[in-house]
Amino acid sequence: VVACNTMIAGYSDYGYGKRALECFDEMQQLEGVYPDSLTFACTLRACGREGAIGKALEIHAEMERKGLVEIDLVVGNALINVYCECGILSIAQEVFDRLRIRDAISWNTLVAGYANHEHGHDALVYFEGMHSQGVPMDSVTYVCGLKACGITGDGDTGSQIHAEVERKGLVMTNHIIASTLVDMYAKCGAVAKAQEVFDKLPVRDPVSWNALLAGYAEHGSAEETLRCYDQMQSAGISLN
RNA sequence: UUUUCGCCAGC
Secondary structure, X not given: OHXXXXXXXXHHHOOOHHHHHHHHHHHHHOOOOOOOHHHHHHHHHHHHHHOOHHHHHHHHHHHHHOOOOOOOHHHHHHHHHHXXXXXXXXXXXXXXXXXXXXXXXXXXXXHHHHHHOOOHHHHHHHHHHHHHHOOOOXXXXXXXXXXXXXXXXXXXXXXXXXXHHHHOOHHHHOHHXXXXXXXXXXXXXXXXXXXXHHHHOOOOOHHHHHHHHHHHHHHOOHHHHHHHHHHHHHOOOOOO
């Protein structure tokens, strides 16, 4: 089982989702080897990558038959994610609601799913839900919450999350948090704040430059945008 | 062996 799981996970990791799904099928032919929760989770992830909704539904049905949906977090979380990736948010929500126990990954997956499909408001509802339920938040949570604020244009909530990640020292140490923060302010039209955060960053990666530049292009003047563009080149960022 | 996260653009 471990060998099969490793291959399924590895193939979908490196973009060979089809091969991963073939491994899952081949595994069923083997004598004495039975898929476990991790097998189903890895295979569901491969389904998400490939957009193999049919296969995902098939595995979901099997999970229902085995009664694993409500009680197995690894399977439940993988189901939430595959439905999010396929854009079927209502079923993702339904699986989330049915889970007997939810961990931070269950919440993060749902918040991410809503945010990734531009449902900023729903994402923030569950982000706030984590706060009120006392679910521990990690950097993934904050990134998804900030992204949701950028979608809805809710700079006030975004500032609150900013204060929280600042308190935890994440802005200077986590470059994904940092660029998401710049992007959030840029999308909310607060380009001065975006610039201010950007200027304090220890490392300015191409994503944070692009977020700032896009912010000026959308909400700033032509002069500001071109100045940012020139500075980006002077900083030695390779343009694409 | 395991499920969740960032900018822009194309497909």
